[in-house]
Amino acid sequence: MKTSEGTIILGIETSCDETAAAVVADGRRILSNIVASQIKSHKRFGGVVPEIASRHHVEQITMVCEAALEEANMDWQDIDGIAVTEGPGLVGALLVGISAAKALAFAHQIPLIPVHHIAGHIYANRFSAEFQFPLVALIVSGGHTELIQMPGHGQYELIGETRDDAAGEAFDKVARILGLPYPGGPEIDRLSAETEPTLSFPRAWLEEGSFDFSFSGLKSAVTNAVHNAEQRGAALEKADVAASFQQSVIDVLVTKTMRAVKEYKAKQLLVAGGVAANRGLRQAITQAAQNAGVELIIPPIHLCTDNAAMIAAAGTINFLAGERAAMDLNAHPGLELINV
Amino acid sequence: MNVLAIDSSNVTMGVAIANEEVTLGELITNVKKNHSVKLMPAIEQLMQETGIDPHDLERIAVAMGPGSYTGVRIGVTIAKTLAWTLQAELVAVSSLAILAQNGRFFEGVICPLFDARRGQVYTGLYAPHNNKVTQIKDDRIVLLSEWLQALRAVDKPILFLGQDVGLHQAMIREHLGQQAVFAAATENQPRPSELAWLGMQGEPVESIHGLVPTYLQLAEAETKWLAQQEGK
Numbered sequence: 260m261k262t263s264e265g266t267i268i269l270g271i272e273t274s275c276d277e278t279a280a281a282v283v284a285d286g287r288r289i290l291s292n293i294v295a296s297q298i299k300s301h302k303r304f305g306g307v308v309p310e311i312a313s314r315h316h317v318e319q320i321t322m323v324c325e326a327a328l329e330e331a332n333m334d335w336q337d338i339d340g341i342a343v344t345e346g347p348g349l350v351g352a353l354l355v356g357i358s359a360a361k362a363l364a365f366a367h368q369i370p371l372i373p374v375h376h377i378a379g380h381i382y383a384n385r386f387s388a389e390f391q392f393p394l395v396a397l398i399v400s401g402g403h404t405e406l407i408q409m410p411g412h413g414q415y416e417l418i419g420e421t422r423d424d425a426a427g428e429a430f431d432k433v434a435r436i437l438g439l440p441y442p443g444g445p446e447i448d449r450l451s452a453e454t455e456p457t458l459s460f461p462r463a464w465l466e467e468g469s470f471d472f473s474f475s476g477l478k479s480a481v482t483n484a485v486h487n488a489e490q491r492g493a494a495l496e497k498a499d500v501a502a503s504f505q506q507s508v509i510d511v512l513v514t515k516t517m518r519a520v521k522e523y524k525a526k527q528l529l530v531a532g533g534v535a536a537n538r539g540l541r542q543a544i545t546q547a548a549q550n551a552g553v554e555l556i557i558p559p560i561h562l563c564t565d566n567a568a569m570i571a572a573a574g575t576i577n578f579l580a581g582e583r584a585a586m587d588l589n590a591h592p593g594l595e596l597i598n599v
Numbered sequence: 600m601n602v603l604a605i606d607s608s609n610v611t612m613g614v615a616i617a618n619e620e621v622t623l624g625e626l627i628t629n630v631k632k633n634h635s636v637k638l639m640p641a642i643e644q645l646m647q648e649t650g651i652d653p654h655d656l657e658r659i660a661v662a663m664g665p666g667s668y669t670g671v672r673i674g675v676t677i678a679k680t681l682a683w684t685l686q687a688e689l690v691a692v693s694s695l696a697i698l699a700q701n702g703r704f705f706e707g708v709i710c711p712l713f714d715a716r717r718g719q720v721y722t723g724l725y726a727p728h729n730n731k732v733t734q735i736k737d738d739r740i741v742l743l744s745e746w747l748q749a750l751r752a753v754d755k756p757i758l759f760l761g762q763d764v765g766l767h768q769a770m771i772r773e774h775l776g777q778q779a780v781f782a783a784a785t786e787n788q789p790r791p792s793e794l795a796w797l798g799m800q801g802e803p804v805e806s807i808h809g810l811v812p813t814y815l816q817l818a819e820a821e822t823k824w825l826a827q828q829e830g831k
């Protein structure tokens with residue numbers, strides 16, 4: 260594959276509740292990274308409302324593109340390709356970014372490059388360090404919990420995934436049980452830092468050797484514990500529940516990830532996705548990677564959450580591999596991650 | 600002036616390119632296919648056939664709703680992105696006004712409508728005026744039965760336009776009798792060339808970034824949330 264040097268890609272991301280555009284050079288240098296977050300708008304509903312997310316994307320999309328170009332000091336003739344999230348995500352939300360990307364690619368006759376959202380999260384790590392293969396990536400977010408093995412750029416082998424809830428989903432649900440504000444993940448992380456885990460919640464290891472995850476049993480255990488305590492009139496300390504729940508999630512994530520690192524003889528371990536912002540997880544996995552002697556990369560927090568720089572970074576790899584989309588590109592809410 | 604007209608707000612998908620008063624090309628489908636897949640290729644094809652380069656476009660006219668939320672968002676997003684990036688003017692036209700244009704020779708008033716489910720319709724009232732319809736009652740979402748009650752006060756024949764009129768024809772007849780006039784099938788389909796024409800006459804939006812579709816309704820979650828707040 261050709262090297263990324265000298266390639267300049269505009270990325271566009273609207274798969275959930277962030278309207279984002281960014282310009283990235285060489286596949287790993289951020290020239291601009293604009294994110295219009297809708298979090299305040301969805302807060303009162305306790306979660307992302309797809310129709311409202313789509314409406315906000317239409318309001319923001321041209322503005323974030325303009326800001327991304329201006330901040331990067333780029334003109335259309337400087338842009339080699341326009342990378343856009345094709346899926347997975349909310350279909351109505353994805354369609355706004357895709358429609359804008361198609362219009363821009365058509366207006367300026369620039370190649371249009373479809374990108375998988377998870378490939379984007381993985382490539383957010385390339386802003387921190389150049390990849391060394393083989394590597395193992397742990398993707399943890401509100402929609403995803405996946406272990407992926409990569410033998411080279413653009414090559415993805417899914418080795419484990421969640422069978423029910425995503426890790427971030429479990430965080431949000433437990434936060435709701437505890438009456439914490441939305442988004443719940445950061446709240447649980449904050450409470451967990453205040454205390455040691457004292458309650459024993461289950462850890463789902465599944466069959467011997469499996470790299471898959473399951474968090475629904477844990478979620479039920481937390482729900483039951485809280486309800487039982489309420490019925491006895493002895494409310495549990497929120498911090499205790501939060502810390503014990505979080506420890507259970509982290510134990511499973513870290514143990515399975517380190518087993519994958521060993522089995523695939525990974526030179527690097529990448530962590531990506533919104534839950535990678537969790538301080539408890541960052542600490543535990545940093546320690547485990549150190550013990551195992553594997554290089555660990557975790558993006559800075561603002562690159563863990565959804566952004567378009569990561570889409571442009573993954574888009575650079577797709578662009579160099581010759582991946583192109585035509586004007587009939589559609590949104591694919593359940594898109595699978597395949598090799599480019 | 601070269602105008603590109605885009606309408607993906609309802610079942611009919613239309614693209615037209617006009618130069619001043621001449622329609623250079625018009626492409627219409629009426630098959631309830633995926634506008635997200637079909638719209639950009641239609642624009643690409645029509646521009647190729649008419650020999651108009653994107654940078655030759657001086658104005659974009661777009662159907663801004665009401666209609667299908669997703670459909671109208673696709674059209675509006677493409678239109679505002681093209682207008683912004685090509686530094687062209689952008690004119691937003693009511694999807695109901697475009698449909699009403701089909702009745703511009705009718706002697707009476709024109710009532711375009713799209714079905715909005717649960718007995719409701721998106722509608723408004725228009726009057727023909729020198730080849731171009733003008734609005735006499737604002738676009739709205741309303742229970743059809745209520746709307747028809749109100750229309751009884753109109754002392755002219757009323758032409759009902761739209762592909763969903765058939766669903767409600769009996770009820771319209773019941774309320775308005777012979778005052779209601781129904782169009783031929785070809786007139787029930789909005790034409791992008793009429794959008795181009797209206798777009799040519801219309802006032803460009805002040806802020807391209809600021810253009811949003813006309814939904815005429817809050818998102819369902821928002822309506823529920825507001826109702827809950829009132830209940831508190």
Ligand SMILES: [Zn+2]
Binds near residue numbers: 533
């Ligand atoms: Zn994400």
